[in-house]
Amino acid sequence: MKADPGLYDYWPWEGRPKITWPGGARIAFWVAPNIEFYELNPPANPHRKAWPQPYPATPGYSIRDYGNRVGHVRQMEVLDRYNIRGSISLSTALCDHHPEIIQMCLERDWEFFSHGIYNTRYTYGLSEEQEREMIQDSIDTIEKHTGRKPAGYLAPALSHSEHTIDLFAEAGGIYTCDLFHDDQPTPITVRGGQRFASIPYSLEMNDTIAYVVNKIEPRRYGQMLKDNFDRLYQEGADNGTVMCIPTHNYQVSCPHRLKAFEEALEYITGHSDVWVTTGREIAEHYLQHHYDEAQAAIAAQEASA
Amino acid sequence: MTLDREHLEYPHRRYGMDHDRYEWSMLSERPAIAWPHGKPLALWVNVCLQFYPLNQQGKPFAVPGGMTMPYPDLRHFSLRDYGNRVGIYRFLKAFDRYGIRPSFAINGALVDRAPQLIGTIAERGDEIMGHGLHMDALHYGGQDVDEERKLVVDALAALRAVSPSPVTGWLSPVRNESENTPELLVENGIEYFCDWVNDDMPYRFNTANGGLWAMPLSNELEDRFVIMNNGHSEQSWQEQVCDACDFLLEEAERSGSGRILALNLHPWMLGQPHRIGKLEEALAYITGHDGVFCAAPGELLGHINI
Structure with a gap:
């Protein structure tokens, strides 16, 4: 085990070269709905239990199924209203289980990135070959x-190995959502030397972290989203920032929660100079226009140290 | 150490669900449901009447809301009992004031422990559902099937002895089930159950003994979950309920299909003096809408023909 994953160098916020977004926007804003499939009876991973109860774990399984049966269309209708294309973090087995959902997203030109096969299959314990x-x-x-091949990766249930990001870069990916170290994209060091970036995905704005882990009230969550945006928008005037709202249809789309989320989207998209975009478009723009400059700045910082 | 090959095999990766309990179906794609008199939103209030034994065994886990202190945990025992002695009577007054006809999910053991209360409920003629024997008699995966069958039989026998109408609904304690629970329920004359929280409308659920209705009784909006599990204020619970009401009314009108706002309540929680006002405010808000009517689950199922 290592004290540091070695994926990026320390690189302080102050003094960075300026990131500019298309159209002179201050902030790149993206919404990442996680569309997940949890198995009722997955093989038991010795490193992490899928469910707290013995089979059948009815409470946990059924609320997640709610996201696909009820929640997905609700959130999609809200995103449509504000002309937001979702960037889907996809349990890819869902292509087989629920192709209707995939079709709806395709019709809207949403992005699909990989979130593993099932959210009940963890990376823990897989050999490098198995993970590949x-x-x-x-x-x-x-x-x-x-x-279309996915450009991005979010490890299933945020379960990682030391080589997760290397393996995804070797498979042709260009960005990861697994790292929460910054409010801007940053270069990521992978063993194969591929041009590869981290795109801010935000654990703090993630509805499941807010609702399930931090147990935030729905209206307060809506206010947190607005506050998060306000500061990133203000700072984006000096150096382009990224705001992401990761969502889950079994959380944000519940009847008592969707209104607060919608109000935040209305507020955010009501501003000028907001690039409403997808994870892939942010990554492509960054790799094309800002990655080299960032690498040079990081190298210069190290040379002068 | 690497994992066995089975971790990269997916025997249920196929169209639909990874089990055979029900058909995969999105709510937005289903035929419209028409409630009586063209009302868009049904309000279903369910009250859980529960007994939490002092000598909790916690098998296979200590039930949320149950005893947490070393024996004898008098604080939690008596605080839960408060609901059946005091809190429930505040509920009943509020229901009468706002014209609510609730259902009651009752632990079978309560029939002997609170006969006056059970008599009052029976006299009101409200719908009564099975709710297991008591809150330390959980249904769970791996449970011996005869042991579980006895829980179902005993719980329903107690209620059926006092209920003026047939008991055909069920809510498992903390919605926990074994792999046999749905079969045992059908075997014992249950027609609908409320354990699965994967929908906002009723749907058909398969068992080896025939079909069941799965009724949508939201866990995320219930008083115990919001106030005890999430630690939100009673004021926030009331706001969340009102926001849900607004949303479901709007969705029902937009989609042209009826919806259900289901509130699962515990008199030991919202029946407290400082909380009952929030329940009353929520009920006043919901019933203040012309588009809302109030009905128990059996009545709602009577309006559904799919």
């Missing part, structure tokens, strides 16, 4: 069902 196979399966599944 799992990642490749997820990439192939997205390509087969959507016609």
Whole structure:
């Protein structure tokens, strides 16, 4: 085990080269709905239990199924209203289970990125070869069902190995959502030397972290989203920032929660100079226009140290 | 150490669900449901009447809301009992004031422990549902099937002896089930149950003994979950309920299909003097809408023909 994952160098906020977004926007804003499938009876991973109760874990399984049966269409209607294309963090087995959902997202030109096969299959304990196979399966599944390979990765249930990001870069990916170290994209060091970036995905704005872990009231969550935006928008005048809202249809789409989320989206998209975009578009723009400059600045910082 | 090959095999990766309990179906794609008199939103209030034994065994886990202190945990025992002695009577007054006809999910053991209360409920003629034997008699995966069958039989026998109408609904204690629970319920004359929280409308659920209705009794909006599990204020609970009411009314009108606002309540929680006002405010708000009517689950199922 290592004290530091070695994925990026310390690089303070002050003095960075300026990031500019298309159209002179101050902030790149993206919404990342997690569309997940949890198995009722997955094989038991010795490193992490899928469910707190013995099979059948009715409470946990059924509320997650609510997201697909009820919540997905609700959130999609809200995103449509504000012309937001979702960037889907996809349990790729859902292509087989619920192709209707995939079709609706395709019709809207939403982005699909990989979130593993099932959210009840963890990376823990997989050999490097097994993890490579799992990642490749997820990439192939997205390509087969959507016609395009995914550009991004969020490890299933945020379960990682030391090589997760290396493996995804080697499989042709260009960005990761697994790191929470910054409010801007940053270069990521992978063993194969590929051009690869971290795109801010925000654990703090994640509805499941807010509702399930931090137990935030719905209206307060809506206010947190607005406050998060206000500060990133203000700072984006000096150096472009990224705001992401990761969502889950079984949380944000409950009848007592969707209104607060919608109000925040109305507020955010009501501002000028907001680039409403997707994870892939942010990554492509960054890699094309700002990655080299960032690498040079990081190298210069190290040379002068 | 690497994992066995089975961790990269997906035997249920196929169209639909990864089990055969029900059909995969999105709410937005289903035929419209028409409630009586063109009302868009049904309000279903369910009250849980519960007994939490002092000598809790906690098998296979200590039930949320149950005893947490070393024996004898008098604080939690008596605070839960408060609901059946005091809190419930505040509920009943509020229901009468706002014209609510609730259902009652009752632990079978309560029939002997609180006969006057059970008599009052029976006299009101409200719908009574099975709710297990008591809150330390959980249904759970791996449970011996005969042991579980006895829980179902005993709980329903107690209620059926006092209920003026057939008991055909069920809510498992903390919604926990074994792999056999749905079969045992059908075997014992249950027609609908409320354990699965995967929908906002009723749907058909398969068992080896025939079909059941799964009724949508939200866990995320219930008083115990919001106030005890999430630590939100009673004021926030009331706001969340009103926001849900607004949303469901709007969705019902937009989609042209009826919806259900289901409130699962505990008299030991909202029946406290400092909380009952928030329940009353929520009921006043909801019933103040012309588009809302109040009905128990059996009545709602009578309006559904799918």
